[in-house]
Amino acid sequence: MWTPRLLVLILSIGGVAWGLLCLPFLFWNPSYAIVIFGPGYVVTVGYLVRICWRLPMGARLGIWWLSAHVQGAWLIWALMGIAEGGWFRGGTFEWITLLWWLFATVASVLAALTERGTGPR
Numbered sequence: 001m002w003t004p005r006l007l008v009l010i011l012s013i014g015g016v017a018w019g020l021l022c023l024p025f026l027f028w029n030p031s032y033a034i035v036i037f038g039p040g041y042v043v044t045v046g047y048l049v050r051i052c053w054r055l056p057m058g059a060r061l062g063i064w065w066l067s068a069h070v071q072g073a074w075l076i077w078a079l080m081g082i083a084e085g086g087w088f089r090g091g092t093f094e095w096i097t098l099l100w101w102l103f104a105t106v107a108s109v110l111a112a113l114t115e116r117g118t119g120p121r
Contacts, residue, residue, distance in 0.1 A: 015044030064112035071104035
């Protein structure tokens with residue numbers, strides 16, 4: 001059911017959406033935004049490359065594990081904010097971001113563990 005191909009499709013759509021949402025920050029403070037959001041943009045490009053081309057197993061696994069680290073870092077940041085009582089107010093946007101980072105982290109690990117052979121794009 002949850003194949004790496006399906007997961008990369010879902011994550012690429014979400015990654016592009018987040019990338020567009022965060023794009024204004026690149027104009028307001030480019031150096032800071034690149035440090036904060038740059039890894040996510042790199043992962044999103046990886047998702048898109050994974051969709052469009054057949055990649056060797058090492059490259060696919062690299063994309064998945066980098067994704068797991070980037071998404072996991074955001075998830076940990078959010079959970080720490082919740083634990084400190086400062087980030088999460090229970091609004092819709094907070095729920096969407098928290099659930100997205102949880103899904104993206106789990107999906108990345110699951111995809112890395114289920115990659116097989118040369119596989120489909």
